[in-house]
Amino acid sequence: MDATRAIYATAQTVLSEWGQGEGRSRALIRLKATGFNRVILEGYRAGVTVDEALLHETRDFFRREGFEVLGGLMPVHGEGFGKKAHGVELRGSYFCYSAEETVEALEAEIRKLARVFDAIVIDDAFLTACRCPSCLAACGPGDPFAFRRDLLCRVAERWVAAAREENGAVRVIVKFPQYYDRYARFGYDIERFPDIFDAVWVGTETRNPDTIEYGYVEPYQGYVNAQWMRTCAGNVFESAWFDGLDCDEQLFYDQGLTTYLAAVPALTVFSYDEDLFGGSKITRFAGAMPDFERLRRLAASPRGMHVLKPKTGDGGRDLFIFDYLGxxxxxxxxxxxxxxxMRSVFVSAHGVEDVETIAAMKAILAAGGQVIITFEALHRMIDNENFLEIFGFDRSGVARAVVPATCFGVMHERFETETPVHLAGDLAPFDASVLAWGAVVSEEQGTICVPLVTSKTYAGGGRALVWNLCTFGHEAFRVTEQLNVPERVTWFGLPKALVDLLRGSATETLGFRVAMLPRVACFVFERHVVLVNYTSGMKEVHVQGLHLAADTLFSNAASTSCAGSDVLLAPHSFAAVEIHE
Incomplete structure (x- = not known):
């Protein structure tokens, strides 16, 4: 069965284009031609409301044509509606939820939607960073981020109860944004929301990775979001969601490809407008649907390095690090x-402090498995000598100092890079081998070699590795971008030999290795390998330990090929190949 495909229509669209016969009929033709079977009609956005009678009429029109119809609400502030939040953390017009006028006004909108629809979706502005006197007084001396989560959970419970008073069969759904490492700071509660709401959806919109407009977000983040949300919420996770903002046709296609590789049960596209439907974006997307559905069906039982991302736990300077692994x-x-x-695990600063995590790491190593941690994770445990010793360090051998390097060594080979790559700190192990290093210039000591990858080997074959790399912390967020990735990460400038070492150290314990340049993603499933080239150049990939059946190659590009263990990827193409055990 194919994934459900929904189109979201904003309140402005419902009022202007879908509020009359000609616009509705044009939309109907377009939606049927592009394979959509669900419509979401928004009743409120930024102070604009849609009359209940018009929602009824538009709902009935699409229902008669065979569409499932849901209601939607986007809780962003508009003049004369609720109280606007105050503070410097966000650039958008969001609400203050300490104000009863806000909660009451939006509750009235939710009640209205519940009278019309059997399902309501709250879009991804249900957040707060308000620092008005009322919020500051209510928070008191406690943790402001915990206060925000508690506040929004109380509001959510109230709204869900109100919706059910109007319609006992209604389902209330919340859409999580894409910025997973910022949820806890702005009120999104990954632990409690799946229990409060009937379903959760998640954003897989990544847009243009080379512009600041919506952050320098890499396309793999869409896969991270969908898979992690499924892990956190289980069957309560029901749909992914992306849009055409800051996208050309290729970027929009890439979002769809990556989202379907996460085997999502449903997809929502935001939103119906001329930019999306008047050009080639939606046409190419719809034409690719047979390929996407085929990929979705084969994307069963993901295999690879187990990456720890707890429901709680701040990443420090490892924010969004999972995007770059991919x-x-x-x-x-x-x-x-x-x-x-587990045989191979990756632990960043997000989860390293948990006592159960440390115990599991020791058990994995004792059983001959592998544990990889980041510098930030190691540094966070700097006062725990027993933990440092697991990886061959003591306190004196771990110092934070984000420094650039343009010269690197892997074993006995030396490589120069065109652009600097930032190391996360200075390391000096006393009981671990150095597998790779970066040369750093110091005013006091001249050029010094700083370990980039270290490895401590255990008697049973277990290995404890430290990767001296980081991304950025919350301090990197500025007024120009306060939610998504705020700056470029330099990892892609690493020499290929070092990238292959990192990737190989992550997978060789699992019995395979893959060699290729960055910005090519590798997905290993129960019976297939899928490679995705997100670049505009040809890319060569060499696979060891997984027996590829070349005659089963499935791709969107005629010039993509597979011969034995080697795959040649055309620009912006994918290759799916069966694994023969």
């Missing part, structure tokens, strides 16, 4: 806790 071609399986049966 863009280095490391197949990743996202988990919220470790078990001793």
């Amino acid at each position: 863009m280095l071609g490391i197949p990743s399986v996202f988990v919220t806790r470790l078990t001793s049966a």
Whole structure:
């Protein structure tokens, strides 16, 4: 069965284009031609409301044509509606939820939607960063981020109860944004929201990775979001969602491809307008649907390095690090806790402090498995000598100092890079081998070699590795971009030999290695390998340990090929190949 495909129509669209016969009829033709079977009619956005009678009329029109119809609400502030939030953390017009006038006004909109629809979706502005006197007084001396989560959970419970008073059969759904490492700061509660709401959806919109407009977000983030949300919410996770903002046709296609590789049960596209339907974006997307559905069906039982991303836990300077693992071609399986049966695991600062995590890491190493941690994770545990010793360090050998390097060494080979790559700190292990290093210039000591990858080997074959790389912390967020990735990460400038070492160290314990340049993603499933080239150049990939059946190659590009263990990827293409055990 194919995934459900929904189109979202904003309140402005419902009023202007879909509020009359000609616009509705044009939309109907377009939606049927492009394979949509669900419509979401928004009743409120930015102070604009849609009359209940018009929502009824538009709902009935699309229902008669065979569409499932849901209601939608976008809680952004508009003049004369609720109280606007105050503070410097966000650039958008959001609400203050300490104000009863806000909660009451939006509750009235939700009640209206519940009288019309059997399902309501709250779009991804249900957040707060308000610092008005009322919010500051209510928060008091406590944790402001915990206060925000508690506040929005109370509001959510009230709204869900209100909706059910109007319609006992209504389902209330919340859409999580794409910026997973910022949820906890702005009120999104990944632990409690799946229990409060009937379903959760998640944004897989990544848009243009080379512009600041919506952040320098890599396309693999869409896969991270969908897979991690499924891990956190289970069957309560029902749909992914992306849009055409800051996208050309290719970027819009890439969002669809990556989202379908996460085997999502449903997809929502935001939103119906001329930019999306008047050009080639939606036409190409619709034409690719047979390919996307085929990929979705084969994307069963992901395999790879287990990547720990707990439901709670701040990433420090490892924010959004999971996106870059994927863009280095490391197949990743996202988990919220470790078990001793795992063979290769990656632990960033997000989850390293948990006592159960440390115990599981020790058990994995004792069983001959592998644990990789980041510098930030190691540094966070700097006062725990027993933990440092697991990786061959003591306190004196771990110092934070984000520094650039343009010269690198892998074993006995030396490589120069065109642009600097930032190391996360200075390391000096006392009981670990150095597998790779970066040369750093110091005013006091001249050029010094700083370990970039270290490895401590255990008697049973277990290995404890440290990667001296980081992304950025919350301090990197500025007024120009306060939610998504605020700056470029330099990892892609690493020499290929070092990228292959990182990727190989992540997967060789699992029995395979993949060699290729960055910005090619590798997805390993139960019976297939899927490679995605997100670049405009040809890319060569060499696979060891997975027996590829070349005659089963499935691709969107005629010039993509597979011969034995080698795959040649055309620009912006994918290759799916069966694995023969």
